[in-house]
Amino acid sequence: MRNLPGIRVSAKGLDGARGKAAGKTFHSNMAADSFPAAAMPSAMFPYPAVELAKSYRLLNHGPTVLVTSAHGGVSNVMAASWSMPLDFNPPKVLLVIDRTALTRELVDASGEFALNLPTRAQAQQTLAVGSDSGREHDKFAETGLVTFPAQQISAPLIAGCLGWLECRVIPEPHNQEKYDLFIAEVVAAWADPAAFSAGRWHFPADPAQRSIHYLAGGAFFATGEAFEVSAEG
Ligand SMILES: Cc1cc2nc3c(=O)[nH]c(=O)nc-3n(C[C@H](O)[C@H](O)[C@H](O)COP(=O)(O)O)c2cc1C
Numbered sequence: 001m002r003n004l005p006g007i008r009v010s011a012k013g014l015d016g017a018r019g020k021a022a023g024k025t026f027h028s029n030m031a032a033d034s035f036p037a038a039a040m041p042s043a044m045f046p047y048p049a050v051e052l053a054k055s056y057r058l059l060n061h062g063p064t065v066l067v068t069s070a071h072g073g074v075s076n077v078m079a080a081s082w083s084m085p086l087d088f089n090p091p092k093v094l095l096v097i098d099r100t101a102l103t104r105e106l107v108d109a110s111g112e113f114a115l116n117l118p119t120r121a122q123a124q125q126t127l128a129v130g131s132d133s134g135r136e137h138d139k140f141a142e143t144g145l146v147t148f149p150a151q152q153i154s155a156p157l158i159a160g161c162l163g164w165l166e167c168r169v170i171p172e173p174h175n176q177e178k179y180d181l182f183i184a185e186v187v188a189a190w191a192d193p194a195a196f197s198a199g200r201w202h203f204p205a206d207p208a209q210r211s212i213h214y215l216a217g218g219a220f221f222a223t224g225e226a227f228e229v230s231a232e233g
Contacts, residue, residue: 056082061213061221064126066116067095068147068155069106075147075156077139078103079130081214083115091186093167098180102134107169107182112153115165120222121208122160127218152188162211163191201226 042049050058060081067080082096093115097104107113118126125143132139140147147156153166167184175181195203203210203223210222 057215060215063117063211063223064214064220066118066122066126066129066145066158066161067097067103068114068116068158069103069110069112070155071106071110074102074106074134075140076102076106076134077116077129077145077158078134079126079214080115086183091189092170093165093184093186095167095182095184096180097182100133104180106155108176110154111169111171112155113167113169113182113184114150114153114155114157115167116158116161117163117211118158118161119208120210120212120220122158123212123220126212126214150188157190161192162195162209163189165189 062081062084065080065083066077067083068075068077070076078101080095080097082094084094086092086094095113095115097107097113103113122145125145128143129139129145132142139145146159148159150157150164150166153168155166157164157166165186166188168187170183170185172181172183175183191197195201195209201211201223203226207222213221213223215221
C-alpha cells in the first residue's frame, strides 16, 4: 500500500451500514504490513469506490475531439472522447469509433479520418454532433460547422479548431471488430499558432479559445492555467 500523507478516512463512513470495523479510523500512513493489500477488507479501503462502469470518467477529460470522415461524396463529423496518442515516430493515435456510427462506415470505407480539436466556443456544436447521427442529420448544415480541405486525406477539417491531425488507419481487424478500436498514423498535423507553436500549447487568455474535456451529460471542463515544475524539485 502506498503512503498517502495525512489522509484519514472513517471506515464506519465507508461501510457503516454493515458495521464492519465500526468506529475504527483507518489511517493511511499505517505501515504497509499492517494491512496486506490482498487481505484488506473493502470497508477499510481509504477511498470510496468508483462504479466500474463509470471508471473511464477518471480519464475522460483528455481533449474532446471532432472526428471528420468522408467517402463516396458523403462527409460527416462526430464527437469523440476516446482518443489518445500511441507513438512518436511515426506518430500514431488510438480512437474508438462505435460500430453503429456513420463515421465508422465512412472510416471503414476510406481508411482515413481527421481529429479536430474544438474550442470552448464550439462546445455546444461538439455536443450536438455527438448526439445525432449523420445518418439522419446533415450535421454541418445544422450546427454551422464550417470545413476546409485537408492536405493528405479526403476527410474535411473544421474551421475554428485549435489543431488538426490527419490520420490514415493502420488496419488491425481484430481490434476494430472486437473493440471498435482504431490505430492510425498521423500523416499531417496543423495548429492555430495563437494556441500552439514550437511544439507547445500556450492558450490565449480568451476562455472561449481553450480546449475542452468531456465528462458526461453535457458537462465539460475547459483547459486551465499552465504551470511548470522541474523533475529535480
Ligand atoms: C462529447 C462526446 C464524446 C463522444 N465520444 C465518443 C467516442 O470516443 N467514440 C464513439 O464512438 N462515440 C463517441 N461519442 C458518440 C458519437 O459522437 C455519437 O454516437 C455520434 O452521434 C455518432 O455520429 P455519426 O453516426 O454521425 O458518426 C461521443 C459523444 C459525445 C457527445
